[in-house]
Amino acid sequence: MYVPIYQTPEAQQTAQFVAENFNNAITKASLDKMAIVHYARIALVPNYNAEATGIAGILVITEFDGNMDSYLEAFFKNSDTIKAAFIALIDLWAFKPDGFPTDPKKITYDIFSKFINDRNRSNPADLYFAYPQSVKQIVAKFKK
């Protein structure tokens, strides 16, 4: 998922903060509890335009089990941490359509899921994977 961000000092600073603080104990606990995410990271994509510097956008790279749409609802309803991270991305998102809400109280599930789905660059057919097992299977297998 790629989100181009505002080219303001505040937005650049927030993006840097989000990237540096994404992988923390709370995020890990939230994702561990979901037991579908193999890995997740946030990468900052720099501006390569000669006339611009800093960060062009934020890339969320993750590999998970199953259909993403089914689990976005779980993010939205049951994981405040993950939901807040995505809503922070909405706040930073440049080229927002007029009237697109940024107030978390006004971001309904359909707005939340549409934002993520419409920016998702995933193409499962292109994905190389070394193993077909799910996170749940792997974790359970190594507990045996």
Next chain:
Amino acid sequence: MTATPTSPALLPELHDIQGLIVRGYTHPCSVHMLFNFNTDTPAHPRVPGCISGFFKDLLPYLQNAEDWGSLKPDIMLNIGLTAGGIAIVRPDLKVQQSAFSTTFKCGPWDPNHAQQSLGDYGPGAPSEWWNKKFANEDVHCVVHAYAMNPTAQDRIVAIITAAAANSKGMVTELKPLNSATGRLEQYPLIPSDYIHFRYRDSIDEPDLNDNPAGVDQQDLNNFLIGYSTVENPIPGPLSGPEAVFAKNGCYNAFRILYQDVEAFYNFLWQQAKVIAPKIKDTEAVAAEWLAAKMCGRWRNGSPLVLSPGKPDRSTAKATDFGYQANDDMKGLKCPFSAHTRVANPRDEGIDVPGATGIPAIDVPRIIRRGMAYGAPMSVNPTADRGLIGLFLCGDLSGQFETLYSWMNMNNFSNVFDPAENTPQDPLVANRLVPLPGNVDPTFIIPMDDGTNIVVKDAAGGLPQFVVTRGTAYFLLPSISSLTGIANGDI
């Protein structure tokens, strides 16, 4: 896009809701006619008013959800629109940028969304759908026409055909089958709960309680758009002009499933030879026993968990039961991957992200309004036959696609060993889904003595009994939204 929500109604506005959503029709005849709208290209410009005229001609027969009294209408219809169809009849909604769900906008053939759950491949792959007579994107509209007898069916079909013919080429019927009419027609005058595998169908449907604040998956507010008053309701869109258009609507995952009855019966009889000595009974009994284990109900409808030994007329339409409540958490009565247990695991326990532990909230439900097409084997052994599936839901992804993903990869419950590959729904699943490849291709029947009967053919798995012939995602808009289209100038 704005975030202005529409106001929910305290009671369902039955006069504005298409009848199909709220009640199952039991008309003995029905036809499900697909249409393409002119997309207004320089080579084929649109004639204003002609698509609207098509809708105007159909409005007198459009059935709402109000009680029709003691006499069923002789002929009637309901109408659905795909995202592509809405984009044509309501260009102002800018559908692709709108708050309609991504999977609705992308369509059921999309490899990055719906197909991640539906898993159609090989002969059932989206590239093969509709017998390759037209492209998936060509489907813009479905007209579900119902009639009390074949003569009345001819009459309503003639009315719909004339409406398309009056459109000056702006509305074109799409005929997907290789039959005489090419249309998706219910095989006439057979019981409405008949399916070609000869199980009684349509037994268990959501209650559709009209409680706008309800959180039960069966409540009407979980299906009807704009009716829920709960925080963060799922049926959407809920904001912008698209919310106004979609209010009082519901989605229809329209899916045509070919049923290979010959393969199914051959499989039952081949396996019966192996199973009969294990259950110490005849091959005929073993074939019926296996058929029941695969479905989770006997042919007459009796659930295995209530009637494990044999079918029982008194339980034939039973819907109020659980697996935990009836001491079947080892699958000794009903195997874990039996079709009806996967499609509605009840109190079995759901282990997916966000599960609450409350079955009424965790288990997705869909409204089924399907019927059989094609002649039964006994009438014409070589006929194309299967199911015209109308799976109604408020959330295509969270309800329809989630249940389908469970059928294809039975990984939603810890009744299976979470460390191992899990078996698929033996009746409906797409076999050998190429990704991610961690399914057990067999069907496992736990036995009282602690052993398992592992059902598989010579190739080590189960044959493909069901092949997808086509799928389209429709919105069944409100009567007022359809009237608005009819009164427009498209």
